[in-house]
Amino acid sequence: MELQSSSATFASFSRSLLNLHRDLDDLQQEPAGWIQEQGIDAFQLHVAELFAELSAAGGDDLLSLTWIRKLLDAFLFCQEEFRFILFNNRHLLSRSPMDRLISDFYDRGVKALDLCNAIRDGIEQVRQWEKLMEIVLIALDPRQSFISQGQIRRSEKALIDLAFFIHDEKESSSVTVQRNRSFSLQQRAAGHYRSYSWSVSRSWSAAKQLQAIGNNIYFPRSHEVVATSGLANSVFTMNSLLHFVMWVLVAAIPCQDRGLQAHFSILKSFPWGASVISLHERIMEESKKRERKKSVGLLKEIHQLEKCTLRLLQLTESVEQFPEREEEEMIRQAVLGFGHVYNSMKDDLDLLERQIRHVFHEIVHSRIDGLDCLHKPK
Template sequence: MAAADPPSPTGMGFFGMLSFRRSATAVASFDPAQEDELLALHALHAHVADRLEALSSHAQPQGPVLSLPFLSKLLDAVLSSSDAFRAVLALAPVAAAVSRPPADRLAADLLDRSIKMLDVLNAASLTLASLRGAHRAALTAASCLLAPALHRAHFARARRAIARIFPDDAKAGATAPSPSSRTMRALSVSVSKNWSAGRHMNAMAAHLAPPPQVPAAAAAGAGCGLGLALYTMSSVLVFAMWALVAAVPCQDRASAAISPPVAPPKQAQWAVPMSSLQDRIAEEWRRREKKGSSSGSAATAGLLAEMQAVERAARDLNSLLEEIAEEEEDEQAAVAIVSEERTREVTEQAEELAAACRALEDGLAPLERQVRAVFHRVVACRAEVVRCMEHVPRTASSNAAASASGVPPPQHHSF
């Protein structure tokens, strides 16, 4: 008895079609080249799903989502996903399909998003460098208050250091020095005054949609699976940059949309963990923005947990120092030595600030290195896509020459 034909995948989306095509190919085709293509595509989606699932598990159920360890894992996921994507592009039939519809439009969109991503990474590098200035100021405030014998002069120095962390809150006459040019070095050209992280993120997320569903009869159309790979990689890049902009106070971040930028189809393996992470970050972003606007304080423009801890400890310490200064004015105290009880309170707050500074310092340098690594990896991946897009014109010329000589052109696989 003849084997039954595979059930018709009518109405099935691309992600469902992938599983059907893979099983159908295994049964009916036995074409090693096409099976390699399908395996590479499946590996890309499975890898992205695994890394996002690990990120979702890493995020604490309570408390802030965006921390230095989380961002480090996120950028590492971008690096490894880029490697998986380049493994797909390394297959000759896939490279040949990049310049053919419908993959050509998706590839062009990915190239455009890559350029915008480089700008966001550049701005993030500037921000991370500027955080070092805030870290040094906070550490100065904590260190001078951990002296063996506290004097009022230590209090005044600590308050001046804290004023550099919150220049908008500084009283009249207390000015915050601008960062030096060396501190503000970036990966490429400096960010202009008119550059907007928010506008860049909105542009990156614009028109980000999965390939449209197609009838079953068109399932073998060229570029079908490659479109999924291009969409998946674009989604990973957009999500990662949105999370980075949410975490660090990039220039003109306020105009970025707080709503999640990626709406993956439910059939995608990585849809659930990405949607979960986006919802948690968006909710935290909304709470932070609401708290900052209602309090009227100069709340940080970023959600980075370690920087929030430094700011919170610095504000608590500054409030205590202001309270002590007001008491001294009321009592008209002329003694420079601080009382034992107040010394203990100040020391405890200073130790909390010093601990927050250590946590920020431990994760800041590794994250800066990863931002640079992602920057250069995106450049390399973009060059690979450009190389693939230039493949078809060369192949077309070769095919024309082969036809003239009577040699049949190479067979392209649908991908």
């Protein structure tokens, strides 16, 4: 039932994107003057429609891999339409204040590229968890006729490592993570965790990078809106979306020195403002939940994995020699849930990584095209 609901939502979202692409095709058939006026206004409404659907997600869908991919789809569409608007107003790009506004936007894009790399490293770290999950699933395969003590101990070792990786080392004081230290796993695990942060230096900070992107994003002044024929509003919208999407990725995916205290200058007077503000508030509320404060990421699947891991640890630790029939059945049921999380993560992580790569390249291409228009006005 949940899968059908998710598929229906995704199909609805895809139809929305298709309709908006048709709108964009229609714009290309209209006279240039009409495009300049109507295209800029339509852009705000398109952004509002996309983020209204994202904000309508239920608690079970918000911050899931499927929802994150929808968010990136929405951002990519907005980026595409923004490039189209700039192209059709390229004669304005070299004029003040548009030249400064667009240059600042592309500088923020460069900073976002580092975050894309850090997020891809985070996805690779989660993939390493999959190897530990496979050990557990093989050792405690529910199809086996019985579970031996050796199998339980192999699975328990993998579960302990998983429990360490899922918790933020700086904040965690849980019994499970403390127990890792007594097993002398901390140094080995921490080294393993850092070995996949090759795209950024050890002093690099996702929180500071987000702050740099968000600095000086301000509402366009009335004279700027007039002087740019409304383009200043479009630039403000893309600045805000870039900042928000990068913030969501940092919130959801493990990355180096992540932090969620970001300031967003968004007014509900913008058609999309209420939806983005609502999403920000809901994600912050999720981050403040007691069971989420110590996690390395707010991704729904990470939370599910944490619960399944701790449940299995509790069950395996209670077994002294051979599990009794009731204990064995409880372990089998817990392993089934554990396997469900494994399957949901395995394929979607690959799809998410491809989308992150796509976002990276689109930011680069948009910057190249924009700077070309900026320095070679037609």
